[in-house]
Amino acid sequence: MTLRKAVLLGASIAAAGLALASAAQAQNEQFIPGLIYRTGAYAPNGIPFANGVADYYALVNERDGGINGVKILYEECDTGYATDRGVECYERLKNKGPTGAAYVNPLSTGITFALTEKAPIDKIPVISMGYGRSESRDGSVFQWNFPLLGTYWSAADIIMQHIALKEGGLDKLKGKKIVLVYHDSPYGKEPIALLEQRAKMHGFTFTPMPVTHPGVEQKATWLQIRQNRPDYVLLWGWGVMNSTSIKEAAAVGFPRDKMFGVWWSGAEPDVRPAEGGAKGYHSAMLQHGAGQFGVHADLKKFLYDKGKGSAKWDEVGEVLYNRGLVNAMLGVESIRKAQTKFGKKPLTGEQVRWGIENLDLSAARLKELGFEGMLQPLKVTCSDHEGTRAGRVQQWDGAKWVVVSDWYQSDDKVLKPMVDAAAKKYAEEKKLTVRDCSKES
């Protein structure tokens, strides 16, 4: 036998053996795909998030032996934040495992938009926690989308409320100049509608300023800001764009404490590269912040002490790592909820969708899970796929994130009509039949 034949034979035996092995254990596994990015311009932010997600699933498997005995089978696919690669990953993974993907976290607003069109056909729910299209919280139209914990309209509203509180009331915003520096993609454009609405209501001038992907070139934008001298700058960036913005703000001397980032612009990789320049910078919080809570003790005991963790222990408890944990936990709890109705076995995407829509996490349950202090209770319903609209504001003190505000609730008097109008427009454009949520149990 020649070497080449031997190698080929060996490889095919290995492949066949692997296929057999995975077929044997696949009977009682719930498959969850992970669309993440560990490479590219957004990797500094993508890596800690991906580690958090992977660690939580591993923890559930190690500590509890899966979700009620159903092991989680998790597979990552690197999208590089590119929409076409993300769709490719989704198509590759959606039918894996005994029942296909339970749900999908696109981790990119662009991919969320693309998958929104596919979800009803494939019957796989899309959980876009803290991102995605804001009107998708209307579950009567967007049956398969779940922007849990908050949309960009909620985020923008919470930041505006915080600014108003500092100024002494919403009426004090009159005549102020507010600039939005945003990533020129669906992600960055999402808050514009809400901010324009607020500008109309309170009489401040609102100027959106786009920054093109990947966002390392922002000199022109910040020159304009230096000339215009706005009162506040909101930042809707991601990846290297965030740290670049903060560095540029320092370079043109814009006060960092008048700068407010969205929750995707408020993590350690965003502020650390700017070093001293980031001190005083604010960002909204997707409820949770940095730090270690109950669940982290379990992570240490079951994963990190055994050398099974995917991050370094120092990084556990960073903002984006924690967000990965929260993201995975909401998914796992949704599956657990769905199991109460459909039985303790691997579930299909359609069954898990019911679980997400009926997810109800009380304070006691959150404490049990070790997420006390990170999250407020949330309850998802047919008409409200967001679950909760609470948020806080944090500030970088040069070494760590400090929570500087109380809890805010985004103002549904402003948001609800906008959500309804946008969802209605979407349903009409796509000729969708709208569910009647009052008839859903």
Next chain:
Amino acid sequence: MLYREAGQFKTTYVADQQIFPILQDRVFVLAVTVVAFLAVPMFASPYLYTEILIPFLILSLAAIGLNILVGYCGQVSLGTGGFMAVGAYAAYNLWLRVPEVNNLVVVFLFGGVMAAAVGILFGIPSLRIKGFYLAVATLASQFFLDWLFARVKWLTNYTPSGSVAVGNLSVFGWKIETPADRYLLILGLVVLATLVAKNLVRGHIGRSWMAIRDMDIAAEIIGFRPLRTKLTAFAVSSFFIGVAGAMWAFLRLGAWEPLAFDINRSFQILFMVIIGGLGSLLGSFLGAAFIVLMPILLNQLPGWFGIRMSTALLSHLEFMVFGAMIVFFLIVEPHGLARLWAVAKEKLRLWPFPH
């Protein structure tokens, strides 16, 4: 032995001027077409359709379009992504605003015609500026068009995020729903477009393009009008690219933002043309196959062999191996994959008795 044309006599001009004068080529191309139309739908999985065949076919069409301009007419363009965007958004606006026209073929043709018009507009400077300078001018068109679709809200129907979506598509009453429907529609259009392109480049129009490419002053002296010739190349090229852009948006993405047609798309298609082979339609297909499929293949290969590695390592390996392969192919055959194919054919003619 198998590939020998001894005994194939052409007794008429028609026989001599066929697209494929050699019997074996005719049989081969016919067989590939039959397999693509009949056999593939019998066994293909949705993944194969949506992630392999559909992107490959659409980008092949875009590469054919660019190859007409760069390979046949010698006008370097970096504005392909922009022209694709024109096709996509023109098609979208027709589809959205004139609901009576619920026929994708009409919608795509409209996208192509609008792209051709824009292509002519940006082709005008090509009369005065050449080579790298023209490349920079077309680069400007790319950025202008990017800006246009991101800023002019009417074009994206005032969606808050600038992302538009389409659904409920049909062609002559045939509802395009499953991946197989989309694949067959794309395949039909691409085959048709390739036939048109082939006949264009081997007819007098194509010859005038090649004359301009090889030496524009000489071509002008023997009677080709440079302005008209260059602008027809820009128009035809942009038409194909526009149709490809519309198909990419409607049949591949379904929901898209201007970012789908950014500068990277332009480079991607230019690389397809260069690696596939300048001035070769076959090269456009080979180049598209290489650029579209190779990264996906490299990304999945370790998994198929049961090798477990971290996602980050996998992605980095994909980049490195892919880059090395591009360098390898350009060193082995600077004229592209199509030239490798032609060399293989030459060898096959003499096989098994080379002299």
